[in-house]
Amino acid sequence: MNIKETKNGTALTLEIEGRLETTTAPELDNVIKTKLEGVTSLTFDISRLEYISSAGLRVLLTAQKVMNRQGEMKVIGANEIVQEIFDITGFSDILTLA
Numbered sequence: 256m257n258i259k260e261t262k263n264g265t266a267l268t269l270e271i272e273g274r275l276e277t278t279t280a281p282e283l284d285n286v287i288k289t290k291l292e293g294v295t296s297l298t299f300d301i302s303r304l305e306y307i308s309s310a311g312l313r314v315l316l317t318a319q320k321v322m323n324r325q326g327e328m329k330v331i332g333a334n335e336i337v338q339e340i341f342d343i344t345g346f347s348d349i350l351t352l353a
Contacts, residue, residue, distance in 0.1 A: 258286055265326070266296040272303035275311030284314045287321070295326030302332025307340055319350060329353055 256273035267290060275283060291297065297318060301307075307315075315330070322328035329351040333341060341347040 256282065258283060260286070260290065262290075262294075265294055266298070267291070267294045268298040268300055270300040270303065274306045274308075275304060275314070276306065276308040277310045280308070280310035280314045283311070284317065287314065287318045291318070291321055291325070294322075297322050297326065297328040299328070299330045300332050301330060301337060302334070304332075304334070304337055307337050309344075312340075312344060312346055315346070315350065327351070 256271065256275060256279035259270040259272075261268040261270070269283075269286065271283065273279070299315065299318075319328055331353045333352060338347070338352075341350065341352065
């Protein structure tokens, strides 16, 4: 998995590429824990994400909880496979998807 960070003032975009699963989710969790201070707008660009497991969903949920307190979060670019996972798990009702 690769994570590219782009910060513009209080807006942070994280581009995720590859597979977000048990072995890679801790890396994204660490980025979230260390980079969200002062961020009021968080965007996950997952257009290059191939797969997300329950561990990856948990990291997104953690980020959503933080951003509910300090701003907004959206997830953009989900492919068919990832979108289906969001739909089946109910995450499409929890996350702001674009």
